[in-house]
Amino acid sequence: MTSYHLDHLQHLETEAIHIMREVAGEFERPALLFSGGKDSICLLRLAEKAFRPSDIPMPLLNVDTGHHFPELNDFRDRRAKQLGARLIVRTVEDAIAKGIAQPSPGEISRNRLQIPTLLAAIEEFRFDCCIGGARRDEEKARAKERFFSFRDSFGQWDPKNQRPEIWNIYNGRLNPGENMRVFPLSNWTEMDVWQYIRRERLEVPSIYFSHTRKCVRRGGQWLPANHLVPPKPTEQVRDVVVRVRTIGDIISTGCVESPATSIDDIIAEIAAARVTERGSRADDKASEAAMEDRKKAGYF
Amino acid sequence: MPPPTLVNVPVDILRFNTCGSVDDGKSTLIGRLLYDSKSLMEDQIEALERSADITGGGQINLADLTDGLRAEREQGITIDVAYRYFATPRRKFIIADTPGHVQYTRNMVTGASTANLSIILVDARTGVIEQSRRHTAIASLLRIPHLVVAVNKMDLVGWSEERFFEIRAQFEEFLPRLDIKDVKFIPLSALNGDNVVDPSPHTPWYSGPTLLGHLETVHIASDWNLQGFRLPVQWVNRPNNPADPALHDFRGFSGQIAGGIVREGQKVLALPAGIVTTVKQIWTYDGMVGEAFCPQSVTLVLEHDIDVSRGSMIIGLEQRPGYSSDLQAEVCWMHTRPLQPGRKYFLKHTTHTVQVVVSELVTKLNMATLETEAGPAELAVNDIGEIRLRTAKPLVFDGYGTNRLTGSFILIEQGTNATVAAGMLRPPREIVKSENGDYVI
Ligand SMILES: Nc1nc2c(ncn2[C@@H]2O[C@H](COP(=O)(O)OP(=O)(O)O)[C@@H](O)[C@H]2O)c(=O)[nH]1
Numbered sequence: 001m002t003s004y005h006l007d008h009l010q011h012l013e014t015e016a017i018h019i020m021r022e023v024a025g026e027f028e029r030p031a032l033l034f035s036g037g038k039d040s041i042c043l044l045r046l047a048e049k050a051f052r053p054s055d056i057p058m059p060l061l062n063v064d065t066g067h068h069f070p071e072l073n074d075f076r077d078r079r080a081k082q083l084g085a086r087l088i089v090r091t092v093e094d095a096i097a098k099g100i101a102q103p104s105p106g107e108i109s110r111n112r113l114q115i116p117t118l119l120a121a122i123e124e125f126r127f128d129c130c131i132g133g134a135r136r137d138e139e140k141a142r143a144k145e146r147f148f149s150f151r152d153s154f155g156q157w158d159p160k161n162q163r164p165e166i167w168n169i170y171n172g173r174l175n176p177g178e179n180m181r182v183f184p185l186s187n188w189t190e191m192d193v194w195q196y197i198r199r200e201r202l203e204v205p206s207i208y209f210s211h212t213r214k215c216v217r218r219g220g221q222w223l224p225a226n227h228l229v230p231p232k233p234t235e236q237v238r239d240v241v242v243r244v245r246t247i248g249d250i251i252s253t254g255c256v257e258s259p260a261t262s263i264d265d266i267i268a269e270i271a272a273a274r275v276t277e278r279g280s281r282a283d284d285k286a287s288e289a290a291m292e293d294r295k296k297a298g299y300f
Numbered sequence: 301m302p303p304p305t306l307v308n309v310p311v312d313i314l315r316f317n318t319c320g321s322v323d324d325g326k327s328t329l330i331g332r333l334l335y336d337s338k339s340l341m342e343d344q345i346e347a348l349e350r351s352a353d354i355t356g357g358g359q360i361n362l363a364d365l366t367d368g369l370r371a372e373r374e375q376g377i378t379i380d381v382a383y384r385y386f387a388t389p390r391r392k393f394i395i396a397d398t399p400g401h402v403q404y405t406r407n408m409v410t411g412a413s414t415a416n417l418s419i420i421l422v423d424a425r426t427g428v429i430e431q432s433r434r435h436t437a438i439a440s441l442l443r444i445p446h447l448v449v450a451v452n453k454m455d456l457v458g459w460s461e462e463r464f465f466e467i468r469a470q471f472e473e474f475l476p477r478l479d480i481k482d483v484k485f486i487p488l489s490a491l492n493g494d495n496v497v498d499p500s501p502h503t504p505w506y507s508g509p510t511l512l513g514h515l516e517t518v519h520i521a522s523d524w525n526l527q528g529f530r531l532p533v534q535w536v537n538r539p540n541n542p543a544d545p546a547l548h549d550f551r552g553f554s555g556q557i558a559g560g561i562v563r564e565g566q567k568v569l570a571l572p573a574g575i576v577t578t579v580k581q582i583w584t585y586d587g588m589v590g591e592a593f594c595p596q597s598v599t600l601v602l603e604h605d606i607d608v609s610r611g612s613m614i615i616g617l618e619q620r621p622g623y624s625s626d627l628q629a630e631v632c633w634m635h636t637r638p639l640q641p642g643r644k645y646f647l648k649h650t651t652h653t654v655q656v657v658v659s660e661l662v663t664k665l666n667m668a669t670l671e672t673e674a675g676p677a678e679l680a681v682n683d684i685g686e687i688r689l690r691t692a693k694p695l696v697f698d699g700y701g702t703n704r705l706t707g708s709f710i711l712i713e714q715g716t717n718a719t720v721a722a723g724m725l726r727p728p729r730e731i732v733k734s735e736n737g738d739y740v741i
Contacts, residue, residue: 004526004561004593008313008392017597018556021534025610025651049585050554050597053547054539136383143382164410164634166722167708168556169648173717187394189385 009196013046016184018168019147020050020131023182024057026172027129030182031122034060034087036076037247038193038204039133039185044083045200046184047131059086061130063118065110066093067228067249075205090121108228110249119155122179129172129180137189147186153177191270198263207244210260215240221254314515317396317411319435320421325452329421329490329511330397334386336497337512381411390516404431405667405682406634408438409722413708416520417446419511424457424487428470434667436471440478441630441684441724443701445523447483450511455489459502477670479701482518486511524594525703529560529568529616532650532706533608537583537599552583552599553608558650558705559698560616562600563591570606571613571623571696571732578603595705611652613696613706615732621706622728625694628662632684635713635720639679639687645720649695649709656711660688687723699727 006014023030032047034040047056060080064073080087092110095101095117103113122130136142146162148170163171172180185193197204214225216235223229225237229251242255243266260266320326384395396411398404412418418439422432439447449471457463464487475483486495487503488511494500497512509517537552562568566579581601582589592598600614608614615621633639639658647656664676664685672686679685700707711721 004524005521006596007311008387011313011595014556014595014597018534021554021556021597022651025535051535051537052585053544053550053552053583054537137385143384163719164406164722166410166413166710166719167704168414169650169708169710171648171710171712171717171719173646173712175717187383187385189387189392191387192392 009192009199012185012188012192013049013196015168015187016046017050019170019182019184020047022170022172023129023131024051026170027180029125029127030058030129030131031061031088031125031127032056032058032131033062033133034076034080035062035133035247036072036079036205037133038197038208039135039188041079041202041204042185042188042193042196042200043131043133044079044085045196045202048083056083056085058131059088059125061088061090061121061125061127063114063121064089064091064093065114065249066091067110067251069205069207069224069244069247069250069253071205071207072247075203079203088121088125090117090124092117095120109252111252115155122155127179128174129182131182131184133185134183135188135190135193136183136186145183145186147183148172149181149183150174151179151181153179155179157181191267194263194267194270198267204263205247207247208266209262210241210243210258210265212239213242213255214238215242215255222257223252223254224250226250312391312520313394314391314417314518314520315394315396315415316417316419316515317398317408317415318419318421319398319408319412319439320452321423321429321431324421324423325490326397326421329419329450329452329488329496330384330395332490332493332496333395333512334384336493337386337388381407388512388516393515405434405438405632405684408435409442409632409634412439412442412444413722415442415444416523417448417515417518418444419448419450421450421452422467424451424453424463424467427463427467430668432471433474433670436474436480437478437665437667437670438632438684440480441632443479443704443724445482445520446518447480448511448514449483449485450490451485451487452490454487454494454502455492459487459500461503461505464506474670484508484514484518486514525559525705526593527560528619528621528698528703529562529566529614530558530594530621530698530703530706531555531562531598531600531614532558532652533610533612533614534651536609550601551605552581552601553612553614554597554599555614555651556597557592557594559594559703560619561591561593562598562616564589567617568600568602568614569617569732570602570608571615572694573607573612575604575606576617577606611650613650613652615696620732621696621698622725622730623694623696623732624728624730625691627689627691627695627697628686628726629689629709629723630684630686630700630726631679631711631721631723633679633681633721635718636681637713637720638681638683639721640677644714646712646714647689647691647695647709647723648712649697650706652695653712654695655692656689658687659690662686662688696732697725697728700724702727 092113100120101113101116146165214237215222216225216231222240231237243258245256260269318326382397386393398407398411420435451467468485487506488495495510532555533553534555537554539547539550569576580603582592583599641658641661644657647654661676663672663674698706707725709723710719713720
């Protein structure tokens with residue numbers, strides 16, 4: 001009987017495929033959030049595994065903050081095309097213009113503004129379920145997240161009032177206006193994601209690999225030099241050999257110094273790494289409860 | 301499917317949950333496992349040290365690691381199930397951390413439902429208490445294959461071998477009444493790390509493995525059911541306008557195998573259609589396969605075009621399941637609105653959702669004595685009891701003891717859509733018979 005054995009990636013894979021198919025079976029108008037980042041690249045492969053030879057039975061959705069790395073958007077568009085998938089992009093720019101999102105005076109980060117943009121897209125297309133690539137190991141508040149995460153008609157997450165999730169039986173029932181966020185990668189770690197990318201030979205955007213980039217040293221990390229937050233007189237712009245470990249906005253994503261030029265290099269680097277991947281995101285450092293607050297407001 | 305690759309890829313997943321009363325040292329133990337197995341990163345350690353300076357008078361508190369939401373930080377208790385991950389070269393571990401206060405049963409059932417193993421923590425000073433019995437009973441009810449009794453705070457009882465065996469004897473008094481096959485007792489100190497990852501110099505009288513050693517080696521390969529093929533159909537795979545003419549008539553049934561093994565060319569029975577046909581292809585994204593097994597996700601193409609849709613079950617002809625709309629089950633009630641006989645709910649079993657009415661409350665488990673009480677008026681939140689249900693359409697099911705995936709269900713309240721109960725089905729009284737009208741085509 002020992003030959004009937006799945007290794008850990010195969011277990012994570014079959015669990016995620018099961019969840020994707022539950023979404024296809026239980027929801028009328030699901031969407032899959034695809035940014036081009038490493039987690040959503042895995043999601044797309046899992047969707048192929050769940051639904052081929054049919055088309056992936058849901059559109060891809062991306063909220064573009066306008067502060068994305070250009071490499072990421074190029075990759076996103078190209079990958080969607082390869083798969084023959086429908087890609088819907090809604091921009092924060094547009095949401096601001098339409099008055100859906102209101103920046104506070106002096107607010108540069110688009111972190112907060114992507115929430116109303118996303119909620120407006122959900123309303124526009126009447127999506128009842130969005131599949132996202134969040135993982136529980138990313139952050140403390142995520143550790144309690146369900147696979148099927150219920151959101152009320154304001155898109156809010158209430159950590160005290162979650163549906164218990166027992167065995168692999170997911171309760172996807174909704175009343176009108178309510179919404180589900182589904183996270184098939186909940187049980188994956190950063191290491192699992194890269195090992196899966198290696199096993200599946202998936203292409204990833206070039207910024208995950210070592211490259212030379214103009215950066216400024218700020219708050220103990222290398223941030224990409226950009227016109228949105230120009231360097232202060234005391235800050236020096238330097239050419240640094242870096243890669244991006246987790247992709248957020250160009251103004252808040254810290255780059256790590258790294259010579260990694262292949263997936264194997266990245267895996268070796270993570271195995272030896274001494275800082276968690278969110279350690280390089282300035283937006284989470286702001287306060288211990290930063291992520292929890294954003295999630296309650298409707299963030300992923 | 302591609303073969304497992306390269307070194308340092310864990311070969312397995314072990315899911316476990318931890319149970320104990322408040323202050324038994326659960327959070328410390330999990331923190332210790334993460335810390336000593338070098339699964340913590342610098343920024344996590346930094347955050348620990350930061351909070352140690354603020355609240356802990358400089359002492360690192362390993363328990364902080366597993367303390368998630370702000371409400372908990374404010375109240376100083378864990379309110380829900382949180383998941384933690386770590387890996388060694390041998391295995392990847394998923395920990396379901398469930399809180400230890402009295403409103404507990406619901407969370408433990410949730411956290412333990414997917415576990416291969418439960419760790420029951422006991423404070424060496426107090427020994428077995430009502431909670432320990434309760435946690436063990438729930439583990440048994442959920443048919444968790446492996447149990448570890450971690451006798452913690454051994455440093456506070458002078459590492460007494462006698463005390464350890466006393467506690468072991470207390471357990472062994474009630475274990476025979478439960479349905480647990482594999483139990484391991486380990487003396488440890490979570491605070492100091494004795495016998496957690498590294499063997500303790502204080503327990504020369506203990507020759508067993510450390511906790512992590514046991515977690516890495518306990519045999520879990522046979523925890524999945526490989527008897528009796530079951531495929532609950534999740535989704536009908538029907539390419540719309542395939543460019544490939546070979547796919548024009550493709551009609552596949554996608555699902556995760558919930559039991560047994562399926563082979564190309566094998567005869568299967570589709571229910572509720574009641575029709576026997578042959579497996580023509582086992583389709584996966586990585587190519588056609590000759591056989592597939594639980595818990596793989598596959599797409600079956602059948603020889604004949606028969607009526608199968610989401611909620612149908614495709615089964616092997618051996619080891620037939622039950623087929624009935626009159627069900628008996630043990631349930632754990634999870635909602636503050638109690639269960640009352642006569643009420644209607646939705647029941648979700650595998651991929652099939654049906655209306656159901658609770659026809660009778662048969663017994664309720666007294667958590668203090670572990671005795672059953674007949675004819676309760678209601679089941680309240682955190683109660684466990686036996687009920688009878690009548691479904692609007694018959695279910696294809698197994699007893700929970702035979703198959704955890706086809707023997708379990710949830711109840712959903714109509715209107716609010718709240719998940720109100722977890723149910724474990726009793727073995728079927730009647731199984732699907734061949735003379736009961738399977739049409740062979
Ligand atoms: N002496 C001693 N104290 C322990 C041990 N394990 C935990 N503690 C202490 O017991 C208290 C409760 O531990 P905690 O992990 O918060 O318990 P929980 O409520 O079960 O999560 C804390 O003060 C711990 O430092 C141990 O093995 N020995």
